Amino acid sequence: MGYRIAMVSDFFFPQPGGIESHIFQLSQRLIDLGHKVIVITHAYKDRVGVRYLTNGLTAYYVPLHTVYRETTFPSFFYFFPIFRNIIIREQIEIVHGHGSLSFLCHDAILHGRTMGLKTCFTDHSLFGFADAGSIITNKLLKFTMSDIDHVICVSHTCRENTVLRAVLNPQKVSVIPNALVPENFKPDPSKASEDYLTIVVISRLYYNKGIDLLIAVIPRICAEFHKVRFVIAGDGPKAIDLEQMREKYMLQDRVEMLGSVRHDQVRDVMVRGHIYLHPSLTEAFGTVLVEAASCGLYVISTKVGGVPEVLPSHMTRFARPEEDDLVRTLSNAISDYLNNKIKTVKFHDEVKKMYSWIDVAERTEKVYESICAEPNLRLINRLKLYYGCGQWAGKLFCILITLDYLVMMLLHWIWPASDIDLAVDRPPVSLSMQDEIETPELKRSSSTGSSSDKFC
Template sequence: MKVVIVSDYSLNSPYGGLQTHVYHLAKAISKNSVETHIITFSDRNEDIKSNNLNIHFIKRSSRLPMLFTIPFDAKNVINKIKEIDPDVVHVQGTHYPYNYISRAIPEKYPVIITVHGIMATEYKFNKGLNFIGGFISYLLEKYAFRKAKNIIVCSEVMKKEIGKLSRAKVYVVPNGVDCKKIDNFSSSKVVIHPSIIYIGLLEKIKGVDTLIKAINIIKDDIPEIHFYIAGKGSQEENLRKLTKKLGLENNIDFLGYISGEEKYSNFKSVDICAVPSRYESFGITILEAMACGKPVIASNVGNIPSLVDENTGILFESENEKDIAQKIINLLKNQDLRDKMGLNAEKRAKEFDWDKISEKTVNIYKKII
């Protein structure tokens, strides 16, 4: 079987949930007797082979914003697909230009789209984005859903949402986690306890501002509380200003973007992982924290309740800093509960090993070919 995956892609340090998903999925699929090709945009045209993967970098047709060059960039991708002549094309994401590309692929190639998040939903939380770009991307996504025959989503919650927008056959395949790799890392980071960490994008949709406000409440009860924020995004400066405004400079550290061993060592070194999202289609960060043996405290939105329960962590009301604060205080004061949840979380994470996820994905390829 020959498969083409069209997506954002990074060779070494995948950034964000989508890139992390594609990086690990492609690697796992290529070990499954599948000739795997990745087509991604870059500043150059180059074909390379890495970890049994064939990676095709496509140079964009212009330095203008991608919004203005979608048809031309899509044509270059389509030409590469024709050159490879795969059995199936897997488009990752419905943001532009991938929502346009998924509609432009010749009918002879079976196409399946993985929806990582619905643009129309996410745009509600990120209204600071370019309005025109957001609107056009919303329209392109809408048309992509109409034409799609096969769609993969990461949760039953997403399946219900997609069912309202598309007549496609919808398959549920969760995100995965590399448990074997994570097991090799240790808790080598020196942190201040009691400690909480957030690792992810610094965007409004992720709700980190709510968690900072909760730290301000927790500080009254636990003055030595320490919150580590790892990641980058458009809200970083606002979050730093909020930290200063609340006088929390001694309680909060901004770590910047971290990945690989540094990320997992941080997870393993702290007491709790927090995921305060306003909306979350799945949450790879949750799986990574669980694989590190840490309890997760997270908002009760999207698919999160299917991962975080009373055995693996605690749910709180989204955007309710008082609820977050009280539940964090209770968990930090109960070492036995944290240890029990951490052990349960680590066991649960093994159900999402990438080898299992890739096997499910390959079986779907076989069905649609």
């Protein structure tokens, strides 16, 4: 039997997204390599309790309140009793958190270190250094990462950003990119219209995803090319602005808005297009770009973050994150596509060779091996690390760590580990390839838990 790992994040299925897909696919491949993996996340509406997903993956949906974009409010000690119960129940050795904005992840890493577990963190995002939100996030990251065993970033740009934000030793930070299941993103030219050149956009409709930029670009492209239309999938606060733009320029027949789509529907949307447009203002990696290229779409993206590292030059073109340059780049790509200067037939086979979840899982496994070979720090040494986080913050962090130890000792006295029933390990199910690559949305029948499940 391999390692026993708990993936912890606020972001998991049934919510669609890159982090959610990353956690699920990485967990599946680690199970294939012989490890025990569980997922700890917060409840999504009526999805509360224990759920059993594909290939022996167990998901704990903890009843916690969310405050913004499906992130929980920092609970610190409130979450500790449930977390300790799950960890002891499943005999977890490694806590692997995901997402800088996931407070559940930060809480789990803090409590995991207090319990003497190995901890790992994967950063999927880029943040600045000047605005109030980034300053608070960076200070929280510095707190959590002060005693982390190892950090994984999804691109080299993300690694540089995380090292600076959390003041980390670069030797403790590795780069392991995202991947995709190529069988889920096969091209189908018959689905694309022959009468129009279709530009696909799949994104959460938020400011940081460049939706304001998209709103400015669409009318200009539609005015220049009468045989171009847009298909936009996603939901968010900027949806109303897109609707207003469509009404203002009377583009109802040329701009189709699909709303939120599940991850298993992404491929069906992509194969309808010829070009994929990605106007994001910040991006650590951009898994959707790999998915689009695998579906045979030519990619136009803003040159931000780790995006230039994702695809080779013949699959994509970059523009500065500004209206005029994005319009110019997109116009040139449309003209080349209409004149048959862009060939996408071999994109799927090329992407299939570049990105593999098995490779990601094997590289992550090596990280686990390295951190498990290192001894744990004593409490006094941990406090020294936290004390160096700032004149006032350092003292506050030391108080929190000390309180966390006291809470753990209290929990050991009130509810001894010997009184907690151990969970029976569910062996991986022997599945066909199609079953192995299905997401929880497709495998609802394998989810045997219900909203009445309890943590026991």
